[in-house]
Amino acid sequence: MKKNNNICGGLYTQKVLETFKNPHNYGKIKNADGVGKVGNIVCGDVMWLYIKVEKNKKGEEIIKDIKFETFGCVAAISTSSTITDLAKGKTISQALKIEKNDVIKKLGGLPFIKYHCSVLAVDALIEAVYDYFLKNKKKISQDLQKKHEKIQKEKEIIEKRYEKWA
Amino acid sequence: MKKIYLDYAATTPADPRVVKAMLPFLAEKFGNTMSLHALGQEAKLALENSRQIIADFINAKPKEIIFTGSATESNNTALKGIAFANKQKGNHIIISSIEHPCIMESAKWLKLQGFEITKLPVDKYGLVNSVDVKKAIKSHTILVSVMHASNEIGTIEPIAEIGKICKDAGVYFHTDASQSFGKIPIDVKKMNIDLLTASSHKIYGPKGAGLLYIGNGVKIEPLLHGGGQENGMRSSTINLASIVGFAKAVEIYKKGFKKENSRLIKLRDKLIKSVLKIKGSHLNGPPLPAGRQAKNRLSNNANFWFEFIEGESLVMQLDLHGIECSTGSACSSVKLEPSYTLLACGLKPQDAHGSLRISLGRQTTEKDINYLLKVLPKIIKQLRLMSPFKNEKK
Structure with a gap:
């Protein structure tokens, strides 16, 4: 393998493959405080993210534990693992600032046709937090509400597109 | 490796x-x-x-x-x-x-x-x-x-x-x-x-x-x-x-295809029979009748789908273990849609995503098949542990 870490097998970076080989934080959290379910099985990628929330010494809510369950390609599994690494221990407001580019950067790049997997990972985290807020009747910011609605709308569009197949 | x-x-x-x-x-x-x-x-x-x-x-x-x-x-x-x-x-x-x-x-x-x-x-x-x-x-x-x-x-x-x-x-x-x-x-x-x-x-x-x-x-x-x-x-x-x-x-080929074909058929049938023992595994293409050879099937082809698993992940995990095979076809590796061949055979899209094609050839030995049969169940188990659908009933 040459020094150029951006291409491995022409498709994935070395970092993606390493992450795929040894993903972190997979499995289910029983009694999770929030669950985010995104993706569509017909398209071949489904990601479920579980979070456990606690307060830190400053009294801020942090993501104490996070786990994923994913059905999908190498990119989907790698981005799932990466989002759990990025979010674990962060305050909720910090976690909500994670963007797809943070995920892609952490993985040393993704093939363009797999960018949607990084979006899926970020969306799953947003949905998990949203679910936590909703269950605990916490105030949902306008920004989070908007993001949640956008994710749901995209889900509907995809479901409609693949209706004939389901 | x-x-x-x-x-x-x-x-x-x-x-x-x-x-x-x-x-x-x-x-x-x-x-x-x-x-x-x-x-x-x-x-x-x-x-x-x-x-x-x-x-x-x-x-x-x-x-x-x-x-x-x-x-x-x-x-x-x-x-x-x-x-x-x-x-x-x-x-x-x-x-x-x-x-x-x-x-x-x-x-x-x-x-x-x-x-x-x-x-x-x-x-x-x-x-x-x-x-x-x-x-x-x-x-x-x-x-x-x-x-x-x-x-x-x-x-x-x-x-x-x-x-x-x-x-x-x-x-x-x-x-x-x-x-x-x-x-x-x-x-x-x-x-x-x-x-x-x-x-x-x-x-x-x-x-x-x-x-x-x-x-x-x-x-x-x-x-x-x-x-x-x-x-x-x-x-x-x-x-x-x-x-x-x-x-x-x-x-x-003219000289040796008959002998090679029967060698491949033996290996293929062993592979198919053994893989089908893995829970939640299915054969795509013509079936393997008990005690007989698969009719209407190429001597070197085996194609499976595995419940709750996505094909690309499976192929890449196998590759990490030194085994080179493919999902539906080599041409489909960069596309995101499930195989139209499998859909035409009546598979659901989610099931068609979990397909694996293993094709044998002149260099394939029984040892190779045995190694694959050792590695494959472990990989399937690991990928299923990650899958959100593992507890669903098919």
Whole structure:
């Protein structure tokens, strides 16, 4: 393998493959405080993210534990693992600032046709937090509400597109 | 780490005897077959000798064989060439719904040019019913194209039956034999085949050589116009080294294909039986009847789907363990849609995502299969642990 870490097998970076080989934080959290379910099985990628929330010494809510369950390609599994690494221990407001580019950067790049997997990972985290807020009747910011609605709308569009197949 | 190649349906390594036969034609006997001087005529002789070997192999006449650059080119030539040469007779073309993308895409393009395309259904094992062919033929049908064997699920189609139907109906019959050529005896006359595609790199020949058999009297237009090589059907300077290699590969097959086929069938059936013992695993393509050999299935093909698992992850995990195989087909590796072949067989999209094609070849040993059988269940178990659907019932 040459020094150029951006291409491995022409498709994935070395970092993606390493992450795929040894993903972190997979499995289910029983009694999770929030669950985010995104993706569509017909398209071949489904990601479920579980979070456990606690307060830190400053009294801020942090993501104490996070786990994923994913059905999908190498990119989907790698981005799932990466989002759990990025979010674990962060305050909720910090976690909500994670963007797809943070995920892609952490993985040393993704093939363009797999960018949607990084979006899926970020969306799953947003949905998990949203679910936590909703269950605990916490105030949902306008920004989070908007993001949640956008994710749901995209889900509907995809479901409609693949209706004939389901 | 030792690499185990189990993707022979994607491509094969050139046999050393093939490479040896090719080498003189690269630098030493480099002549152009169209040149009048001795060097050119020597090349021409080698070309015609290769053509004879291949023609004999399928009971064709040498002038009925044209060499192309690939099976894709042969298939494009067959569909588009027949379509444009027979416009006055009609504009209707029949294909199966599990053809290789080069047939699918050619048909799609022809549709844009005003041709009418009918896609024949297949049963759950990928078999075309010849009765459906008969029903689909109309007065303006000009061509039926059904593959000899599926590149994905290994189904062997009843091409002799279809050939007979087409002959009786006065419609041209083309078959893409890329996967079967060499593995199943072909007699173009007995099977009533008007056009046939085959490829060199699937039978341990080099890449860059394909052939199209065009039966005597078949009306067809070329794709490439120019210097008039290949009887005017395929202008381009002859890629002689690859063609000589192709012919050598055929010669090698002639001698040993029966023995090799029964060796592969044994390995394949062991593989299929053992993999099906893994919980939640299913065979795609023709079944393996208890105590008997799989009928209508290529000797080197096994294709499975596994519940709750996505195919790319499976292939990449196997690769990390030194085993090289593929999901549906090599061509589908960059696409995100599930295999249309598996969908045509009635699989649900989510299940079609979990497919794995293992194709065996000359270098495959029982040891390789045993290693695969050791590794595969562990990988499946790990991927299922990650899957959100693992607790669902199928």
